[in-house]
Amino acid sequence: MITRRLLRYLIPHRKALIGAFFFLFIATAAEMTGPLLIKVFIDDYLVPERFPSTPLIFLGASYLGLHLIAVVLQYLQQYSFYRIALAVIQQLRMDVFGKVQYLGLAFFDRVADGSLVSRITNDTEAIKELFVNVMSTFIKNSVLIIGVVIAMFLLDTKLAMISFILLPLLFGLMQAYRFLSFKVYRVVRETLSEMNARLSESIQGMGVVQAWRQEKRFADEFDEVNEQHVQANVKNMKLNSLLLRPAVDILSIATLIVILTYFGIGVGDSAVQIGVLYAMINLLGRLFEPVNQIMMQLSFLQQAIVSAGRVFELLDEKELAPSKEGEGNPEIQEGRITFEHVTFSYDGKTNVLKDISFVVEPGQTVALVGHTGSGKSTINNLLMRFYSLQQGRITIDGNPLETFVDQELRKQVGLVPQDPFLFVGTIRDNIRQGNDALTDEVVQGAAELVQADSFIEKLPGGMNEPVVERGATFSSGQRQLLAFARTMAQSPKILILDEATAHVDTETEEKIQEALYRMRQGRTTLAIAHRLSTIQDADLILVLHQGEIVERGTHQELLTRQGLYHKMYLLQQGLKEEVNV
């Protein structure tokens, strides 16, 4: 099943494959003819001690010519198989990477990034071996084996049949190896994946690792998985060294003994000529070499099959990012958002949002406040359509969220995430975000609107200043401003702000507040705020508690009510003592 699916990747390369087969076939035939020529030389010339020059020169030249042809064609077939293999793997990697881009966030919640990287790099690499080496070795050596077998039967049918007496043992051996090694390889690949996961986790959290002096713990944990990986490899090596080459070698010696015994018995009847025996033993040597080659590749074959299983699992993953459903192509004109009785759970067990209903009128700002874990980000995640809605309805301008095409939704709903993520490239690339339709003026305008231009201008490269991975060389306030500029360059109708004012100094915060104020003008905004001082001018504040909206109103209304919001507000004002909690 897995092998068949892998082989399907060869279909687009069938012409090149036929060419490679052709080269292989001719090269093998040329190679095979060699011993037959030597047999003619021994039986017809050496044994009778006849050495006429013309036929012998012809014989020698033919031998040399055939050898040359074999070498050239060997090169051509090897090159062809390699090209095909590389093309197949390139396609496979593109397929996997393409698939990963469309997986839902729920999938990434449960699968470690390192392990995903491992599937896209290491596992496809192991599959590459199948097409580069395993397949060509199997085909080449099978053709060789067939060639040798034919030559053996042409030489002496009886002797050839005797040589194959031990053949069933070889098949038994192959089956035993495949059965035993499958499990071991699975462990090898899984532990490798786990190591990548740990590595990626510790690199991403290096600051925390060092700050909490977790280096030893991480190293120990890594070591444990590393040890499991080594052990699995050792087991695998034992299997390889026991069942592959040595077993075949024993089998080849046993076959030789059988043939010599037969010859020893049969020579009295002068049934077998010495030249025939020489050629037969020569052919037997040539038979077991390809068998050995195939056996050695069995280990790579198994690796490839296990890895392919893991890659196909990923390709078949059903947990896709939610996308458009239903008829029509609605557009976002005004930006009126409604949540109607939305209940949501990440794990299918605990509801983290319970019966949430509210309306954000066009141009209004609605703020979400509440203790940590109360469900604020979850509301944003649903509005961003990162997760599929389970119960209730979300609409924009009266159209259900799921009816929008991705392009419209992503263009009109701009997200400023909690932790802005910058990509490798330049500042301009990060603001433009691959949208070539955005002119330099628009990019500059967006930077000016959010007041990011003043710090960008001071950079040596200005807009072309390089950004390293995750924007690590910029401060969090600068990253925040760049993320604002990126969102504003799109000019969305709706803004989703997630704790946009965390962790910055007062001056930067003022700048950010000013930027946010400008950004919100004329846009529908849903904002998460931990600092209540920043959302006092919101048209509506929703107070969440354990997934429910427990209070709603303006800042003044909520203070008058003297409920949870009031308590939170006083706490933040440093007036804890006045609150009876």
Ligand SMILES: Nc1ncnc2c1ncn2[C@@H]1O[C@H](COP(=O)(O)OP(=O)(O)OP(=O)(O)O)[C@@H](O)[C@H]1O
């Ligand atoms: N990806 C996820 N998978 C499973 N559970 C999650 C996920 N994200 C959040 N949760 C759970 O959902 C609940 C609500 O989380 P949410 O992030 O919406 O809270 P929040 O109010 O935004 O918190 P904070 O203010 O700390 O960001 C929490 O109990 C959290 O454990």
